[in-house]
Amino acid sequence: MFAVDLGTSKVVAAAAELGSGGEIHVTGVGVAGSTGVRRGVVVDLGAAAEGVATAVERAQRMAGCAFGRVVLGLSGGSVASANERVAIDVADPDEVSEQDVARALAAAREVLPGEARALVHAVPRHFILDGVDGIRQPAGLAGARLELETHVVTAPSGVLRNAVRTAERAGLSVAEVTLNGLAAAEAVTTSEERERGVMVVDVGAGCTDVVILTDGAPVFTAVVPVGGDLIRNDIAAGLHLSLERAEALKVEQGCCAAGLAEPGRVVELDPGRTRTVAEAELAEIVAARAEEMLSQVADTLRRSGAARDLGGGVVLTGGASRLRGLPALALRVLSMPGRVASPRGCADVDDLLGAPACAAAVGLLQLAAAGLQPAPQQVAATASRRRRGWMDWLPRRR
Ligand SMILES: Nc1ncnc2c1ncn2[C@@H]1O[C@H](COP(=O)(O)OP(=O)(O)OP(=O)(O)O)[C@@H](O)[C@H]1O
Numbered sequence: 206m207f208a209v210d211l212g213t214s215k216v217v218a219a220a221a222e223l224g225s226g227g228e229i230h231v232t233g234v235g236v237a238g239s240t241g242v243r244r245g246v247v248v249d250l251g252a253a254a255e256g257v258a259t260a261v262e263r264a265q266r267m268a269g270c271a272f273g274r275v276v277l278g279l280s281g282g283s284v285a286s287a288n289e290r291v292a293i294d295v296a297d298p299d300e301v302s303e304q305d306v307a308r309a310l311a312a313a314r315e316v317l318p319g320e321a322r323a324l325v326h327a328v329p330r331h332f333i334l335d336g337v338d339g340i341r342q343p344a345g346l347a348g349a350r351l352e353l354e355t356h357v358v359t360a361p362s363g364v365l366r367n368a369v370r371t372a373e374r375a376g377l378s379v380a381e382v383t384l385n386g387l388a389a390a391e392a393v394t395t396s397e398e399r400e401r402g403v404m405v406v407d408v409g410a411g412c413t414d415v416v417i418l419t420d421g422a423p424v425f426t427a428v429v430p431v432g433g434d435l436i437r438n439d440i441a442a443g444l445h446l447s448l449e450r451a452e453a454l455k456v457e458q459g460c461c462a463a464g465l466a467e468p469g470r471v472v473e474l475d476p477g478r479t480r481t482v483a484e485a486e487l488a489e490i491v492a493a494r495a496e497e498m499l500s501q502v503a504d505t506l507r508r509s510g511a512a513r514d515l516g517g518g519v520v521l522t523g524g525a526s527r528l529r530g531l532p533a534l535a536l537r538v539l540s541m542p543g544r545v546a547s548p549r550g551c552a553d554v555d556d557l558l559g560a561p562a563c564a565a566a567v568g569l570l571q572l573a574a575a576g577l578q579p580a581p582q583q584v585a586a587t588a589s590r591r592r593r594g595w596m597d598w599l600p601r602r603r
């Protein structure tokens with residue numbers, strides 16, 4: 206399997222093999238700086254492709270093999286989601302057959318997105334049989350009318366096409382485009398959290414992917430155009446620093462609660478010179494922006510209408526989730542307990558892709574491995590493959 210996460214600040218390319226027990230062995234990882242991507246959207250094809258080519262080259266060298274068709278992760282660009290229902294008449298109401306289930310899954314893939322938008326995912330949530338909902342395995346049950354609720358994610362067609370074009374410009378062929386948020390959710394949540402309801406917030410450099418899962422499957426997906434770059438920009442503006450120095454200060458000394466700063470401690474603004482600032486003052490700048498970013502996530506949560514169903518709390522991931530004090534701030538702004546998570550569940554991952562910034566890349570590999578790319582053209586094919594994560598319950602086809 207080959208995955209490429211085209212982020213705002215970095216590209217991650219990863220190659221992996223499936224072990225005999227279905228586990229993933231990462232064989233190659235390449236990371237390169239990303240230019241040409243703004244808030245998760247390609248704005249300079251040539252520059253973005255260069256980053257992809259460099260990352261892939263590094264991963265290939267480590268893996269000792271050339272990249273085949275890749276799963277490409279996408280983040281930004283007015284992603285929208287909705288939960289749609291399709292219905293079919295069961296052929297023999299005495300017993301729903303595998304064929305009926307397959308027809309319902311196929312009908313769900315026919316959903317037409319609005320003009321200038323493309324369908325990125327159509328993830329089955331649950332079946333409804335003669336009005337009884339929450340059914341995961343309808344085959345074998347008696348019933349006449351079979352409905353399927355599907356989580357549908359769309360993005361502007363241009364954004365999608367430009368991401369694919371970037372990968373192609375870098376010499377790759379794209380098998381699937383997957384939303385980074387869904388991939389990250391796969392990599393950082395437990396099945397218990399997914400069942401109890403959980404919000405995954407992948408805070409990157411340019412955008413924040415928000416995915417809410419309830420009853421084991423995604424129910425709301427959005428991308429909020431805020432990220433760690435905004436905090437860097439505020440530090441640079443507030444303390445009259447270069448972006449590079451502001452970025453280093455944020456990563457090394459930044460925290461988003463003045464209370465976490467040591468009283469009286471100062472931070473050197475410019476090594477070698479004598480300008481300093483109180484750690485608490487730096488924390489104030491960081492906290493103000495972090496709070497504003499989380500407020501936008503809170504607005505998104507309200508918009509989802511799912512806030513009351515999240516017994517699993519919030520899982521923060523992505524590079525900027527490492528900001529000190531973020532879980533406490535999230536608890537206050539989102540009124541939910543939060544934890545910061547690194548990707549789990551694939552062998553070797555700690556060494557190669559263990560940081561929160563790599564959650565999406567690991568999730569892309571996991572979804573590819575499970576043959577569960579939730580892209581519309583593959584939903585029906587998923588069932589006969591290994592099942593895991595938020596697609597755990599999908600009915601098996603023969
Ligand atoms: N220790 C740290 N403390 C605070 N911020 C950090 C830390 N490490 C990384 N970051 C920030 O994380 C961000 C990068 O995160 P990530 O690599 O997940 O983004 P990306 O995938 O390139 O971008 P996006 O997902 O927005 O397209 C940068 O803003 C960086 O400053």
Ligand SMILES: [Mg+2]
Pocket residue numbers: 212213280385409410523565
């Ligand atoms: Mg990212």
